Amino acid sequence: MLNQPVKPVGIVGYGAYIPRYRLPGAEISRIWSHGAERSPVKEKAVPGLDEDTATMSVEAARNALARAQIDPREIRAVWIGSESHPYAVKPTGTIVAEAIGATPATQAADWQFACKAGTEAMQAGIGFVGSGMARYVLAIGMDTAQGRPGDALEYTAGAGGAAFILGPADEAVVVIQRSLSYVSDTTDFWRRPGSHYPRHAERFSGDPGYFGHVIPAAEQMMELMGAQPGDYDHVVVHQPNVKFPVRAMRALGFRPEQWQAGLLVPEIGNTYAGSAIVGLTAILDVAQPGQRILLVSYGSGAGSDAFDLRVTERLLDVQRRAPQTWDYIRRRVVIDYATYARLRGKLATT
Amino acid sequence: MAIATTWRTKRQRYSLEGEVCPTCHQAIFPPRDVCPHCSEPAGPVHTLSGRGEVYSFTTMYNVPRGFEEHRPYTVALVKLDEGPLVTAQLTDVNEQEVQIGMRVEMVTRKLREEGSEGQIIYGYKFRPLLQQSA
Numbered sequence: 001m002l003n004q005p006v007k008p009v010g011i012v013g014y015g016a017y018i019p020r021y022r023l024p025g026a027e028i029s030r031i032w033s034h035g036a037e038r039s040p041v042k043e044k045a046v047p048g049l050d051e052d053t054a055t056m057s058v059e060a061a062r063n064a065l066a067r068a069q070i071d072p073r074e075i076r077a078v079w080i081g082s083e084s085h086p087y088a089v090k091p092t093g094t095i096v097a098e099a100i101g102a103t104p105a106t107q108a109a110d111w112q113f114a115c116k117a118g119t120e121a122m123q124a125g126i127g128f129v130g131s132g133m134a135r136y137v138l139a140i141g142m143d144t145a146q147g148r149p150g151d152a153l154e155y156t157a158g159a160g161g162a163a164f165i166l167g168p169a170d171e172a173v174v175v176i177q178r179s180l181s182y183v184s185d186t187t188d189f190w191r192r193p194g195s196h197y198p199r200h201a202e203r204f205s206g207d208p209g210y211f212g213h214v215i216p217a218a219e220q221m222m223e224l225m226g227a228q229p230g231d232y233d234h235v236v237v238h239q240p241n242v243k244f245p246v247r248a249m250r251a252l253g254f255r256p257e258q259w260q261a262g263l264l265v266p267e268i269g270n271t272y273a274g275s276a277i278v279g280l281t282a283i284l285d286v287a288q289p290g291q292r293i294l295l296v297s298y299g300s301g302a303g304s305d306a307f308d309l310r311v312t313e314r315l316l317d318v319q320r321r322a323p324q325t326w327d328y329i330r331r332r333v334v335i336d337y338a339t340y341a342r343l344r345g346k347l348a349t350t
Numbered sequence: 351m352a353i354a355t356t357w358r359t360k361r362q363r364y365s366l367e368g369e370v371c372p373t374c375h376q377a378i379f380p381p382r383d384v385c386p387h388c389s390e391p392a393g394p395v396h397t398l399s400g401r402g403e404v405y406s407f408t409t410m411y412n413v414p415r416g417f418e419e420h421r422p423y424t425v426a427l428v429k430l431d432e433g434p435l436v437t438a439q440l441t442d443v444n445e446q447e448v449q450i451g452m453r454v455e456m457v458t459r460k461l462r463e464e465g466s467e468g469q470i471i472y473g474y475k476f477r478p479l480l481q482q483s484a
Contacts, residue, residue, distance in 0.1 A: 020442055049420055050441055050459040055472065058364075058458045086470055095472065099364035099458050101397070320482075327482050349419070 001224065002123075002180050005130020010172020011164050011309075012070065012136065013318065015063025016281040017056045018160035018268055018328035021046040023340045025155050031337045032150050040241040044158035044269025046335065046343055047144045051159075052086045057142045058099045060163035063322035064138065065100060067173070068165045072100045075165070076134030077107035079124060081117025081141045081273045082161075083191070083198075085110050102138070114189060115238055116299020117141060118161065118273040123179055123305055125166040137166045141297075143272035148197035149346060156241055156265070160328075161274025162281045173315040174284065174293070176307055178225055182217035183303030190301065200300075206244065209302050214238065214248045217304035218296050225308050229253035233291035236262030236279040238298035240270045261286055267329050273299075280309075282325040289313045356471055363473035364458050366398040368434065377432035400456030402430040402476070409445045416462045424448055428476050442477040453479050 023046050025039020047056065057080055065072060078097040085092045093108030102108075111117040111124075118141015125137035142161030147154035169175045188209035191198035201209075214237050222228065229235075235258045237245045242265055249259050262279035271278055276297040283293060293309040341347055359380070361367040368379035373390035377398060385392045407426040417423070424440045426448070440448060441459055454476035461473045 048442065048459075050439075050461070050475065052460055052470075054470075055457070055459050095364075098360055099472075101365065323480050323482050327480060330483075331481065 001220070004178065005126055007130050007132060008169035008175065009126045009129045009166055010169040010175040010312070012167035012171050012173065013064040013066075013068025013165040014173070014281050014284055015060045015065075015067065015163045015322055016160070016278050016325040016328060017060040017063070017142070017162070018045050018271075018278070018325070019047040019051050019056065020331045020333050021048060021335050021339075021343065022332045023335055023337070027337050027340075028155050039155045040243065041156055041269050042266045043334070044156060045160050045271070046340055047159040049343055051144070053080070053082045053084050053142045053144055054086050054092045054095045056144070056159070056161060057092060057096045057140045057163065060140060060142065060161060061096055061100050061138055064163040064165045066322040067318040068136075068167070069321070070136055070165065070167070072102045073105065075102040075106055075136045075138050077125060077128055077137040078102055079107070079109055079111055079121035079137065079139050081111040081113065081119070081121045081139070082143050083112065083114055083117065083272055084144045084146065088193070096138075096140070113303065114299040114301050115240070115270075115272045115275055116297045116303055116305060118277050119295075119297035119305035119307070120299075122164060122166065122307070123181065125164075126176060126179060129166050129168070135167060139164050139166060141273035141277045143274055145270065145272045146197055146344070151197070153198075153200065156270040158269025158271050160268055160271040160278050162277040164277070171314075172312055173318055175310045175312060177310055178221065178308040179305065180217065180220055180224070181303060181305050182213050182220065184213070186212065186300075186302035188300045188302055205300065209300060210238070210240065210244050210298055211248055211251075213302055213304040214296050214298050215251060217306040218248075218252050218294065221294065221296075221306040221308055227308070229258070231292060232258060232294045234261055234283045234287065234293045235259050236276055236283060236293070237296040238276045238304075239263065239265035239279065240275070242266055264325070264329065278325060284311075284315065285319055285324040285326065287311045287315060289315060353469065356469065366400055366456055366474055368396055368398050369393045370396040377430070377434055379430070379434040379436060398430055398432050398434070400474075402428045402454060404440075404448060404450055404452045404454060405429040405435060406450060407440065407448050416464070420462070426454070426476065428454055436474075439475045440477065441475040447478070455479050
C-alpha cells in the first residue's frame, strides 16, 4: 500500500474543459442499426476541428490557475495523462507548460495508462509535492477518444477532462487524505502503435477489468480509512457508460444521491483519462466545506487509483473564479453523424 | 510556417504575450523592437488579458493553402481591451451570430497541421464569451 507523503497535500485549484459539440446516441443508432440499438448514453461531447488534447488541456489548466491564483512559474511539473496525445513523440506537457507560462523551470511529460493516466499524474504529483520537491504540480487527464465507426464504443467515446493544481494542504480547497493504487496485467482494451482505433475484449472489460479493479480499490480505501460508504458525501468513479459505475457504486453500498453530482457520462460520454476527474470537478462546483469525497479511476490494462478527499473552507471562494463544469455541459451544439465524421477526421479528403 | 518561426513566436501565439511601452505606456502586440505609438524602444513583456470585441469580420470560403480543412471560417479584427488590434480566426461560433462589437475572449487552438507527418501549429483564436451561470 502507498505510504503517505511527508507533507500533507491537497488540490489548490481545479478546472474542467468539455468541447461544445454533442452527438446524440440516437444519431449513431440511426446510422448503424436503423435506430434499433439503444445508446448507453444520451449524447457524447465531440471536439471541434481546431481542438485536441493539448488545446483542451490548456483551457482546463487556465481554469485551474484562475482558481488557485498562483504564479505559474512556481509550478514544477506539468503532467498530462491521455490516450490521445497529438504527437506520438513530442510531449503535450511542453505545449501546455509554455501556453500557461510555466516554462522553463518545470518537469513536463505525458502519462499513458488508458483512462487512468490522469489520476496516475495526480499520484505522482502527490509524491512531488509531498516530498518537498515542488510547491505546485499541474496534473491533467484529458482525451479526445476515437471510436471505431460501427463499434459499440462509438456511442460513448467522448472528449473532455480536468486539470488539478496540487499543492500544500494548508492552501488547499480539497485535502487529499489518502491515495492508493490497485493494478494487474489485464488486457481488456488496447491500441497498438500505428493503429487508429483501440480494440476491446467485449465482456471481459467489465469483469475482471472494470469491476475487478474499481471495487477492490474502493474497498481497500474504506478499510484503510476505517470508513463506511455512508461516511462519504460524494462518490465518483470512472464512467465508461452509465451501467458500469452505477453497478459498482451500488455493489459498494453507495446511494444515488451520493453519485448524482459526479455522474456526467449521460451528457458527455466517456472522456477516458478525463472521465472520473471531470466528474470530480462537477462535485467540487457544488460541494460544501467539510464534505468527504471518494474518487476511484479505472484504466484498462488495468488498474484503479483511489483518493479519499476532504473539502476545506477555501473551496467556496474559488468555485466561481472560473467556468463551472456545467457551464461547459450546457454549452451544447447538437451535430449529425456527417458533421461528426468530418470533425473527427473520418472522411478521406486526399 | 518554418520550425524556427514557429518556435520564435510561440509565446505570442499561445498566450498573447506582448509588451507595454516604457515611455508612452501603451500596449504593444505583437512584440517588437520599437514602439509603434511613440517610436521609442519597446518595453517589457506583458501578457494581454485576451478580452476584446469584434472590430470587423469576414467569412472565408476560398482559403489559403493549409487551411482547407477548416473552411469556411470567420476571420475578425479583434480590438483588445488594452488597445491593440489583432487579426484572428473566430471559433466556437456560428457565422450568423457574429456582429461588430461582439465581446470575445482568446482561446489557444490548433491553427493548422503541416500534413499528417509535419508539426501542429497552435495559436490564438477568439470565441464569444463563455456563458457562465450567475
